[in-house]
Amino acid sequence: MKNFKMFSSGIAMLVLFTSFVGLKTLTHPEKERTITGTVTANGLPIPAVNVIVKGNTKGTQTDFNGHYSIKAKKGDILQFRYIGFKDRDVKVKDNNVTNVAMQSDSQALSEVVVTSQGIKREKKSLGYAVSGAAPGVVIRGYASNKATDQLYQPSPVYEKDAEHEFEKSRYQPIDKNDEDYGTFVENPFEAPKNAPLSTFSIDVDNASYTNIRRFINNGQTVPRDAVRVEEMVNFFKYQYPQPSGAHPFSINTEYSQSPWNKDHQLLRIGLQGKHLSTDNLPASNLVFLIDVSGSMGSANKLPLLIQSMKILTQQLRDEDKVSIVVYAGAAGLVLPPTSGSDKKAIVDALERLNAGGSTAGGAGIELAYKTAQEHFIKGGNNRVILATDGDFNVGSSSNEAMEKLIEDKRKTGVFLTVLGYGMGNYKDSKMEILADKGNGNYAYIDNIQEANRFLGKEFKGSMFAIAKDVKIQIEFNPNQVQAYRLIGYENRKLRPEDFTNDKIDAGELGSGHTVTALYEIIPVGVKNDFAETTPKLKYSKVEPTTSVYKDELATVKFRYKKPDGDTSTEMVNVISNDATKLEKASGDFKFSAAVAWFGLKLRDSKLIANKSSGDIKKLAKEGLANDTDGYRAEFIRLVDGEAKKIAGLD
Template structure:
């Protein structure tokens, strides 16, 4: 992989409870004109990148180039509901240092904010919402938004949860923003469960330990006590811990219920059978049998972002990073259904652009979620899982044709129902389609919805942080002003996003001094 130089002086210790923040969006910028058919850039190796001065690893997935519609009218990708990248960036910035560009995944900034999409009707699993506006800073560019809203299952109507917590109690987890915050998070989660849910608990350090057999949530006191007794010390045998956790989860497996392993860790694995491919293969095998995985990350200095994201991807689950108690409450209390109750499996989107309306397009983010166009209807190909009430947003930067046609694009969404064809044997897919019409396009940015404008703001901020060539000409001051004028009344997340951008500006974001050099 490539190594990144980070000024050691700019790496203060992480505060145990950094202030909360929230955000999400999607979009980009650059000097105007038709994007000289951006060359299909050299493929990025997607090898984990280690930051100098730390043992943190992140992966550079590159930046999507523009594609000429005449060459390829189809854009196909897996849905992504993760938000870890945003909270990692927030913790870094609030600690006084910019995140490494490789840590920034634009779609996770986009999907951190809630856009208030209307829920699906008539028993449908999803509703799709579309709108567009001219780029506020680049003549000739437009931003198209595709928003997907999943149906919500009420707390009483959801299936029982059978959760196996796998907690990293190695010495690297000893700080209050690691194991201390993990304990707080688990206490919150347990208090949010129904009496017919169950919890099991295992730990790993130099050795693994079964702490609690599957226990009904009606016995909350016993679960809380087991969590409170967790202490850190020793090395890190993650692979052995996964073996134990999945063995426990499989022994208590209940068909038709939500069976999930939840890993709480900094991702550091330095002892035992920690072969990357072995762990991913094991997790994928259990996911195909109906035991999914969520990864919950903590701490800085040795955080293994690449490992935590890929474990959850192969486990048909989700990946969160907890930087403070407010984020824990958001994930495990306010959005518990979306975190742990799956309403659709292997969910993917395909956008087909009309060559009479669109000359070129670029999907903003989702670089590591690309699916071959020919595999859109191949249900054996793994894609993203969506939880109860989750919403997912994707933004496209497009160049419209002169006198463009009325229909800009067709948006197709395909998914499988939870529990159906768990072994990915194929042909269980459900597909829906919507048309993106010119009436969905605002004449001016200030005529567009505040939701779209905030999505643009968050995505473009992420583009600046990851040094995307598409925003080289964009002023962060101008983006802050645009975002500040686009805030939605009563949305604290919007205010926090703008404040985070201001903090990033003081650290050099958007300037050459804010660039982390790559060697």
């Protein structure tokens, strides 16, 4: 009996102890705390990544800098999800900061369904659709066959099992020649005695560079006419000083040796636009003009477009307003002017978009400009933002009708931004025409990081003009210059008399933007194998300048208008004939020269003999100092390594 009482007492104490421990556990559960971090891919932030706590409904999204903040407790699983990247599950530990690096997943990007309710993932079997598929079907992305240099898409009748494994042998090739690029002839060398003036419109577009990057990253040969050297050079930012006077930009020049021909010289001319603070930016009246035709059904078109527009939406202020116009078989207003403070309404409208139907771009452009004009803000930033793959028609004679339509619309004071998406049937030439004729700029969005750069980080420069119709005219001194050529800008050249004609359209310059132009120069006395010999004249004689200008290389003039002005202001700058050795040139000079060199190589220029990728890479590496975002290092990777081998650059 005594032993039984002791046993019973022990059981009671054990129960009491167990109850106490359980009570303590219930009284002190793991507390929630704020977990923050940055989501990146290849060192670049990813906006709009979904972050949720596994097992409940708590969730958030990363902002345009890739930052997130969410309440969670130790032991919770954070799930990171985004189209085009592999899912990541991360367990919350003691640290309050959890940074996540995501990896690209082309299969995941392609496994989406475009529906009238938005975009969702397909979890079970997959069907496939060619361009023009109706809403509600599964749209499959593209893969690359490096051996045959062709794009592929799955057969429409082929269905995959739950593992969604690719089998390239079952794919049907897409003719990449369906992409459309305007043809042009490379600028030749010219003699100052015959052509003393070089005149062109500035260009701040950089669509060509991101498109080239897409080709190389996909293991494809870059089409020659897709390469516009000036757009490659202007993708990168350079350390020019801010303007100090009344003019909206500073003028900067540097003169050194040409890296691809040591007997030649290279002149760099750079403009630096004035940085406007957010407080000083005018109110915006933006119209998103979105192509939702059947050709936009691919995952790297409409789904990427929607995510891009979400990034832009995050930049809006309360005083800004946005309208959304869509077009396919017909055009329609899907969101009336809405304040930037109501971002949810804007995002909801974007997520309801779906692809299907034919493409009548003219009706969409008409409605977008009409909407912008009806809500025009005097002194504000009035702009149509066209997002498309360019596969649309305007009238019976497409390109000519487009030019006339856009030239008429630019008279309204509404600026134009063109965003290009997609591959396979991409119509670069049409979008370039739109941007050139519409007081606009043009960017190609090849991935979400590029959307973040152009529409997030460089929002002010992309969307707020500080000067329009900016023209450059250079007069070269024949005492110093035997021949010269403008590198790139073939589609931006103007007649000498256009410089002073305020009716002639030219490029715009955005807040904080830089514009760079390069001239290759053959000095007097250097053997010339490139420029044609000047014929002797019978009726007129061109005399060299007097010795009073012997120290001058050239005189450069600039003309520009205020964004709402009609009359140009002129600036003049004299460039001295004082070339430095290439090794003493600035890092920016070397890097811009390397980019131009690579572009000339991709175009297989007949005016450069040295096309060594090793030499291009070496010069670019000497200009890596100002590379906070890693874009210059990325350029070197395009020149070198696997990308170089696949694209056949050596």
